[in-house]
Amino acid sequence: MKMHSTILIVDDDEMTREIIGNVLTHSGYKVCKAENGMKAIDQLSHEKPDLILLDILLPDINGLELLNLMRLQYFTDGNIPIILISQLDKPEVTSTAMRLGANDMITKPFDPAILIAKLSKLDIN
Numbered sequence: 001m002k003m004h005s006t007i008l009i010v011d012d013d014e015m016t017r018e019i020i021g022n023v024l025t026h027s028g029y030k031v032c033k034a035e036n037g038m039k040a041i042d043q044l045s046h047e048k049p050d051l052i053l054l055d056i057l058l059p060d061i062n063g064l065e066l067l068n069l070m071r072l073q074y075f076t077d078g079n080i081p082i083i084l085i086s087q088l089d090k091p092e093v094t095s096t097a098m099r100l101g102a103n104d105m106i107t108k109p110f111d112p113a114i115l116i117a118k119l120s121k122l123d124i125n
Contacts, residue, residue: 005050006030007119010040010066011085012059016108020053020085023112029119037061044070049080051122054102056086056093064096071101081122085110 007029011017014035021031032049034040037060040052052070056063067082081103086093089107097105104118 004028004030006032006047008032008034008040008043008049008052010034010037010052010058010063011055012036012057013055016055016085019112020115023115024119027116027119037063037066040066041069051119052080052082054082054084056084056088056097064093064100067097067102068100083118 007024009017009020009024009031010033011020012035017033017035021033024031032043032047034043037058040054054063054067058066061069063084063086067084070080070082082101084097084102084105085108086105087108094105103122106115106118
C-alpha cells in the first residue's frame, strides 16, 4: 500500500473510529470516517477510498448487508478492498463476509500491529 492511501473507517463507536484513525494516520494513511452505513454510502458518492474498514454492527444497516450493497452497486466495483472489523468472532459470520466479497476480517479488540500488517499485504493504488 502506498503512503497517503485513503482509508474509510465505518464504525458507530466514536472511540473505535478515533483509535483506528490515530493508528492509520501515524502509519501514513489518510483517514475519513463514517458513523453509520448511510453516511458511508454518502461518503462513497463523493470520494473513493483505497480501502474500507467496515464494522458489522451498525445502527442503521447491518455491515454484511452494507458490504453486499457496496459490492453489488457502483460504490465499490470490486477493486476497493473491504476489511470487516467486528466483535462477532463466529465462523458463520466470517464465511458469510468472505462470500459477500470481504477481503479480510479482523476481530475486536484487535492489535494495531496486526491491522497495519494486514493493510501492508494489500496492493492498493
